[in-house]
Amino acid sequence: xxxxxxxxxxxxxxxxxxxxxxxxxxxxxxxxxxxxxxxxxxxxxxxxxxxxxxxxxxxxxxxxxxxxxxxxxxxxxxxxxxxxxxxxxxxxxxxxxxxxxxxxxxxxxxxxxxxxxxxxxxxxxxxxxxxxxxxxxxxxxxxxxxxxxxxxxxxxxxxxxxxxxxxxxxxxxxxxxxxxxxxxxxxxxxxxxxxxxxxxxxxxxxxxxxxxxxxxxxxxxxxxxxxxxxxxxxxxxxxxxxxxxxxxxxxxxxxxxxxxxxxxxxxxxxxxxxxxxxxxxxxxxxx
Numbered sequence: 001x002x003x004x005x006x007x008x009x010x011x012x013x014x015x016x017x018x019x020x021x022x023x024x025x026x027x028x029x030x031x032x033x034x035x036x037x038x039x040x041x042x043x044x045x046x047x048x049x050x051x052x053x054x055x056x057x058x059x060x061x062x063x064x065x066x067x068x069x070x071x072x073x074x075x076x077x078x079x080x081x082x083x084x085x086x087x088x089x090x091x092x093x094x095x096x097x098x099x100x101x102x103x104x105x106x107x108x109x110x111x112x113x114x115x116x117x118x119x120x121x122x123x124x125x126x127x128x129x130x131x132x133x134x135x136x137x138x139x140x141x142x143x144x145x146x147x148x149x150x151x152x153x154x155x156x157x158x159x160x161x162x163x164x165x166x167x168x169x170x171x172x173x174x175x176x177x178x179x180x181x182x183x184x185x186x187x188x189x190x191x192x193x194x195x196x197x198x199x200x201x202x203x204x205x206x207x208x209x210x211x212x213x214x215x216x217x218x219x220x221x222x223x224x225x226x227x228x229x230x231x232x233x234x235x236x237x238x239x240x241x242x243x244x245x246x247x248x249x250x251x252x253x254x255x256x257x258x259x260x261x262x263x264x265x266x267x268x269x270x271x272x273x274x275x276x277x278x279x280x281x282x283x284x285x286x287x
Contacts, residue, residue, distance in 0.1 A: 061092035124262035145174025147193025190242035195219035232274035
């Protein structure tokens with residue numbers, strides 16, 4: 001609607017005055033989020049290149065290598081790499097915080113690319129190859145995606161089925177499991193990872209009673225193997241246990257044998273401060 005010049009000065013903010021480009025010029029506007037509810041994050045903008053090329057320690061604090069502290073109550077902390085302010089239970093003794101996304105992204109990018117280009121038919125062999133890559137740390141939430149990606153890759157190689165999209169979805173679902181889930185949520189992400197893989201292969205959803213029950217039962221069985229050990233977290237040990245259990249349990253539901261026979265002897269015990277030594281099935285010389 002066109003109005004006479006001068007009248008616009010008496011109009012309130014219910015009317016928009018547009019310039020020749022269609023932009024509103026009579027109201028000062030801020031740049032706002034269009035979400036229904038604004039996200040509870042504060043962003044300290046950093047260049048993507050700065051985040052990607054930052055040095056990351058492979059154990060303990062990714063920023064400085066200091067010991068991690070696990071808090072009883074969540075606090076708000078800014079991620080060292082991306083600057084987002086998030087709730088967390090985990091900071092290092094120097095108060096550094098790294099969000100799960102920054103902790104995992106480099107490794108997950110590698111896992112996705114690698115799994116689409118290998119022909120491995122043994123889950124432990126593939127697991128070892130992935131862990132040998134420098135982007136994969138000793139511990140961390142990336143293992144929640146690694147386990148289902150390994151299972152689906154080997155399943156695809158054995159069956160001839162194209163599991164590319166399943167691998168992508170598995171990595172995405174694994175990313176939703178928080179770091180420290182093994183204690184904070186009461187279930188290890190490696191066990192959930194087996195459940196993720198089986199859920200995708202069975203096309204399970206909350207409405208399908210049979211598939212839902214199977215996925216829960218299998219996840220429970222895998223968790224039982226992991227929780228057998230009186231031990232702090234070790235992502236290598238727990239993923240190995242999960243994959244070994246998966247090789248025994250999943251064929252019943254998939255009609256295909258998933259091998260997990262490659263020998264794995266721990267080489268990180270001297271760096272892992274929480275290692276349980278000879279009590280671990282992967283410790284050199286363990287009987």
